[in-house]
Amino acid sequence: xxxxxxxxKKHKSDAFFGVxxxxxxxxxxxxxxxxxxxxxxxxxxxxxxxxxxxxxxEHFVQSLNVCVERILSQLPEENPKEIFFGVGGNNCVGNTTxxxxxxxxxxxxxxxxxxxxxxxxxxxxxxxxxxxxxxxxGNRDAQLETILNETTSIKLDNQVVYNPxxxxxxxxxxxxxxxxxxxxxxxxxxxxxRGLKMxxxxxxxxxxxxxxxxxxxLGANYDATHLSIHSDFTDISVVFGGxxxxxxxxxxxxxxxxxxxxxxxxxxxxxxxxxxxVKTFANNVYVCGSGLERTDFWEMLEWREWEEKIPxxxxxxxxxxxxxxxDLPQEYKGDLLISGLLGICKExx
Amino acid sequence: xxxxxxxIYTSALEAVNIITDIVDHKVELSIPAGSVLLxxxxxxxxILAQAKKVGKEVDFVTDDEFGxxxxxxxxxxxxxxxxxxSMVKSNPARLPIALKLPSxxxxxxxxxxxxxxxRKLGLVIPVAIVLMVVLGFLFLSRxxxxxxxxxxxxxxxxxxxxxxxxxxxxxxxDKKVLAGLKIAGSIDRSLTSxxxxxxxxGEKAKGKVTLYNSILExxxxxxxxQLTYKTKDLLYVYTTQxxxxxxxxxxxxxxxxxxxxxxxxxxxxxxxxYNIKKDKELSVKGYKSSELTASSAEDFKGGSSKExxxxxxxxxxxxxxxxxxxxxxxxxxxxxxxxxxxxxxVDKSERVTSKNVVLNNKVGDKKDQFGxxxxxxxxxxxxxxxxxxxxxxxxxxxxxxxGFEFHSYNKDLQVDILGNTEKTVLSPTExxxxxxxxxxITPKINKQKVFDKIAGLSVEDAVNELDKISDIxxxxxNLKPNFLFFKKVxxxxxxxxxxxxxxx
Numbered sequence: 001x002x003x004x005x006x007x008x009k010k011h012k013s014d015a016f017f018g019v020x021x022x023x024x025x026x027x028x029x030x031x032x033x034x035x036x037x038x039x040x041x042x043x044x045x046x047x048x049x050x051x052x053x054x055x056x057x058e059h060f061v062q063s064l065n066v067c068v069e070r071i072l073s074q075l076p077e078e079n080p081k082e083i084f085f086g087v088g089g090n091n092c093v094g095n096t097t098x099x100x101x102x103x104x105x106x107x108x109x110x111x112x113x114x115x116x117x118x119x120x121x122x123x124x125x126x127x128x129x130x131x132x133x134x135x136x137x138g139n140r141d142a143q144l145e146t147i148l149n150e151t152t153s154i155k156l157d158n159q160v161v162y163n164p165x166x167x168x169x170x171x172x173x174x175x176x177x178x179x180x181x182x183x184x185x186x187x188x189x190x191x192x193x194r195g196l197k198m199x200x201x202x203x204x205x206x207x208x209x210x211x212x213x214x215x216x217x218l219g220a221n222y223d224a225t226h227l228s229i230h231s232d233f234t235d236i237s238v239v240f241g242g243x244x245x246x247x248x249x250x251x252x253x254x255x256x257x258x259x260x261x262x263x264x265x266x267x268x269x270x271x272x273x274x275x276x277x278v279k280t281f282a283n284n285v286y287v288c289g290s291g292l293e294r295t296d297f298w299e300m301l302e303w304r305e306w307e308e309k310i311p312x313x314x315x316x317x318x319x320x321x322x323x324x325x326x327d328l329p330q331e332y333k334g335d336l337l338i339s340g341l342l343g344i345c346k347e348x349x
Numbered sequence: 350x351x352x353x354x355x356x357i358y359t360s361a362l363e364a365v366n367i368i369t370d371i372v373d374h375k376v377e378l379s380i381p382a383g384s385v386l387l388x389x390x391x392x393x394x395x396i397l398a399q400a401k402k403v404g405k406e407v408d409f410v411t412d413d414e415f416g417x418x419x420x421x422x423x424x425x426x427x428x429x430x431x432x433x434x435s436m437v438k439s440n441p442a443r444l445p446i447a448l449k450l451p452s453x454x455x456x457x458x459x460x461x462x463x464x465x466x467x468r469k470l471g472l473v474i475p476v477a478i479v480l481m482v483v484l485g486f487l488f489l490s491r492x493x494x495x496x497x498x499x500x501x502x503x504x505x506x507x508x509x510x511x512x513x514x515x516x517x518x519x520x521x522x523d524k525k526v527l528a529g530l531k532i533a534g535s536i537d538r539s540l541t542s543x544x545x546x547x548x549x550x551g552e553k554a555k556g557k558v559t560l561y562n563s564i565l566e567x568x569x570x571x572x573x574x575q576l577t578y579k580t581k582d583l584l585y586v587y588t589t590q591x592x593x594x595x596x597x598x599x600x601x602x603x604x605x606x607x608x609x610x611x612x613x614x615x616x617x618x619x620x621x622x623y624n625i626k627k628d629k630e631l632s633v634k635g636y637k638s639s640e641l642t643a644s645s646a647e648d649f650k651g652g653s654s655k656e657x658x659x660x661x662x663x664x665x666x667x668x669x670x671x672x673x674x675x676x677x678x679x680x681x682x683x684x685x686x687x688x689x690x691x692x693x694x695v696d697k698s699e700r701v702t703s704k705n706v707v708l709n710n711k712v713g714d715k716k717d718q719f720g721x722x723x724x725x726x727x728x729x730x731x732x733x734x735x736x737x738x739x740x741x742x743x744x745x746x747x748x749x750x751x752g753f754e755f756h757s758y759n760k761d762l763q764v765d766i767l768g769n770t771e772k773t774v775l776s777p778t779e780x781x782x783x784x785x786x787x788x789x790i791t792p793k794i795n796k797q798k799v800f801d802k803i804a805g806l807s808v809e810d811a812v813n814e815l816d817k818i819s820d821i822x823x824x825x826x827n828l829k830p831n832f833l834f835f836k837k838v839x840x841x842x843x844x845x846x847x848x849x850x851x852x853x
Contacts, residue, residue, distance in 0.1 A: 051385060051388055136391075137415055138417070267361075
C-alpha cells in the first residue's frame with residue numbers, strides 16, 4: 001500500500017536495461033537518464049518463448065546475456081544493475097479503477113481515509129482483473145500479483161489536487177491504474193534477472209507505457225485508440241479523457257498479419273466489438289509495432305468501413321507512430337520503438 | 350457433422366483453413382487440453398466468425414478444464430440480447446469499475462470499567478501472583494513440545510520397466526502407457542561439389558596446302574577429303590574445305606612435272622598441335638604418295654585448345670546420394686528445434702516422410718562446381734521428460750518392498766529404445782521404451798509406536814530408546830521449553846512431533 005502514496009519519490013539517474021521479447025526475438029535497450037543510448041536485437045530459437053511466456057529459461061538467459069555483453073562491450077563505462085521487462089498481451093491484465101468517498105467537510109483528510117480508499121481500489125482492481133482473466137482464459141482460480149499501481153488522478157470536489165492530505169471537502173475521487181501478472185510469470189522474470197546477475201527493476205505493461213508517453217505529447221485529456229502490433233498478438237487500448245479506460249488483446253500479431261492480412265483485419269474488428277462499456281471509440285487511431293511496412297496494410301486500414309459495425313465517432317484516421325513522435329532516435333522502429341518506451345519506467349517505480 | 354481433432358499448436362488461422370476445406374457444413378472441433386487456442390477466448394470467437402463467413406457451423410469440444418469454461422461462456426453469450434446492429438453487450442459486471450464507496454464507520458471497542466478497591470489489595474496481590482504462576486504453568490504446559498527427528502540413510506532400488514509412448518495415447522499407469530507427441534520438421538541442405546569431367550575446347554587450325562599430282566591425268570579432290578600429316582608418333586588429319594582439280598602431271602623426257610593446285614584445309618580436331626609449319630608433307634587419303642601428295646603452303650594458324658571441367662552423370666549421382674545420405678544420417682536434426690521445452694525426442698523414432706532433391710546442373714554443363722539441394726520432411730516422437738519422471742515416480746511407489754516406504758525418486762532416468770521387433774515398435778507415432786530408474790526407500794516407521802516408547806522419558810532415555818530403531822543413523826530430540834518441570838518428553842501425543850529425515 002505504501003508505494004501508492006510515494007508520489008514525490010526522488011528518482012535516481014543511472015543506467016538500466018529495458019527488454020521486450022516475443023517468440024522469435026529479444027530487444028534489449030540500455031537507457032541512461034531515461035534516454036536510450038544503445039540497443040541490441042537477437043533472434044530466439046523457436047520454442048524458447050511461447051505466447052509471451054519464457055518456457056526455456058536457461059536458453060533465454062543465454063540469449064539475453066549475449067545481448068547484455070554486446071552492449072557493454074560497446075559501452076564498458078556503463079554498469080547497469082537493473083533490468084526492466086515490458087510485457088503485453090494476455091500475460092498482463094490492466095485496469096483503471098476509480099473510487100469515490102463522501103467526506104465530512106468539517107474534517108481534514110487523514111492518512112486513514114486514504115488508506116481505506118486505496119484498499120478498496122486495490123480489492124476492486126484485483127476483482128476486475130480476475131474477472132477479465134476468467135472471461136479471456138476460462139481460468140476461474142487464477143492468481144494475480146500486482147506489477148504496477150499508479151495513481152492517475154485525485155480530485156477533491158471535482159478539482160484536481162496533488163496531495164489531498166490535510167485538505168477538506170465533500171467528495172474525494174481517486175483513480176488508479178493497476179496491472180497484474182500471474183506470480184509464476186513474475187517469478188520466471190525474476191529468475192532471468194538473477195541469471196544475468198541483475199536486479200529485477202520491474203515488469204511493466206507496454207500498453208500503459210505507450211499511453212503515458214502519448215499523454216505527455218497529446219495533452220492530459222486526450223482521446224485516442226492505440227494499436228500495438230507485436231509478433232504474436234495485438235494490444236488495443238482505449239483512451240478516454242486522458243485515462244487508459246480499457247485494454248483488449250487480439251491473439252493475432254505480425255505473424256498472422258503477414259500470412260493473411262484479411263484474417264487479421266477481421267480479428268481486429270471482432271476485438272473492437274468485444275469492448276464492453278465503450279460507447280464510442282476515438283477516431284484517432286495510433287498504430288505502432290512490427291509489420292507496418294506493407295503498403296496494403298495501410299490501404300486496407302483506410303478502405304475498410306470500420307464505422308459500419310464499430311461505434312467510432314467518425315471514420316477512423318490511422319496514424320503510424322514513428323520514433324520522433326515518441327522522442328526516440330530515428331532507428332527505433334517496429335518492435336524496437338515499443339522497447340524504447342521502457343525509458344520512462346523508472347519514473348513509475 | 351464432421352469431427353476434426355486439432356493439434357496442440359494449431360493456430361486460429363490454421364483451424365479456419367481446415368474448416369474451410371471441409372465439405373460438411375457442420376463441424377465439431379476437438380481442441381486438445383493445453384491448446385494455444387484456449388489461451389484467449391477471442392481465438393474461438395474468430396474461428397466462429399470466420400466459419401460463419403463461409404457458411405459453416407462450428408461446435409467446440411475439449412477436455413481442458415479452462416477450455417470447457419470458455420465454451421460455456423461462448424454458449425452463454427449466444428443467449429445474450431443483441432440490441433439493434435450495435436452488438437454492444439449490456440453486462441453490468443463488465444462495465445468499467447466506478448466505485449461509489451459508502452462513508453466508512455469504524456466500530457469503537459468499549460473497554461469495561463474496572464473499579465479498584467485499594468483496601469483489598471493486600472489479598473488480591475498474592476492471589477494474583479498465584480493465579481499468574483498457575484496460568485504461567487498451564488501456558489507453558491501447552492507450549493511444552495518435543496521435536497523428534499529420526500535420520501535414516503535411504504536405500505536405493507533400481508527398476509527397469511517397459512513403457513509404451515504413443516501420439517494420441519492417454520497416460521495410463523496400469524497399462525504403462527505414456528502420452529507422446531508426434532512432431533514434424535524439415536531439413537534443407539545444399540551441397541556443392543567439384544566437377545570431375547574434363548573436356549577440351551578450342552579452335553581448329555586452318556591453312557592452305559599445295560597438292561602435287563604425279564598422275565598423267567587431272568585429279569578431282571573433293572571437299573572433305575582427308576589429308577594426314579604424320580610425325581613420329583602422331584597423325585594430324587585435315588580436310589579440304591572446297592573441291593579442287595589438280596592438273597595432270599606432264600611426262601617430259603622421263604621426268605614427270607607434277608600438276609599443282611592449292612586448296613584450303615582445316616584440322617579435324619582442335620588443338621595448337623595442328624598449327625604445322627610451311628612445307629610439311631601430307632598424304633592424301635585414297636592416293637598413294639607416288640600419285641598425289643600435299644605440302645603445307647603456309648604456316649597453319651588458329652589451332653588452340655584448353656581443358657574445361659564438365660559435370661558428369663557420375664557427379665550428379667554422387668551428389669544426389671550425398672544429399673540423401675545427409676538426411677538419412679541425421680534426420681533428428683530437423684526435429685531439434687521442434688521439440689518443445691521440457692520434452693525429449695525418442696531416439697531413432699525419426700522417419701523421413703518425403704524428400705525432394707533438386708540438382709542445379711545437368712550432365713555436360715561446363716562448370717568447375719555444381720550443386721544441388723534437398724528438402725526432406727521428417728517426423729518423430731517426443732515425450733514430456735517431467736511427465737515420464739512423474740510417471741516413473743508413481744510407478745515406483747507401487748513396487749516398494751514390504752516393511753519399507755517410498756521416499757523419493759531420482760528424476761535422471763535412463764531411457765533406451767527397444768527398436769522394431771515382433772513385439773516392439775519404434776516409429777514417429779509409437780515407441781516401446783525401456784526406462785531404468787532409481788528410487789529411494791526408507792524403513793516404515795510407526796510414529797505411534799515411537800511415541801509410546803519415549804513418552805514421559807528424559808531426553809537421555811528417549812534418545813537411547815530411539816537409537817534402538819533398526820536402520821536408524823542418528824536421532825535428534827529437542828524439548829521446548831526445556832527447564833524445570835519440562836525436561837521430559839510430553840505424554841500428550843499431539844505435543845510430540847516426530848519427523849523422518851533422509852540423509853543422502
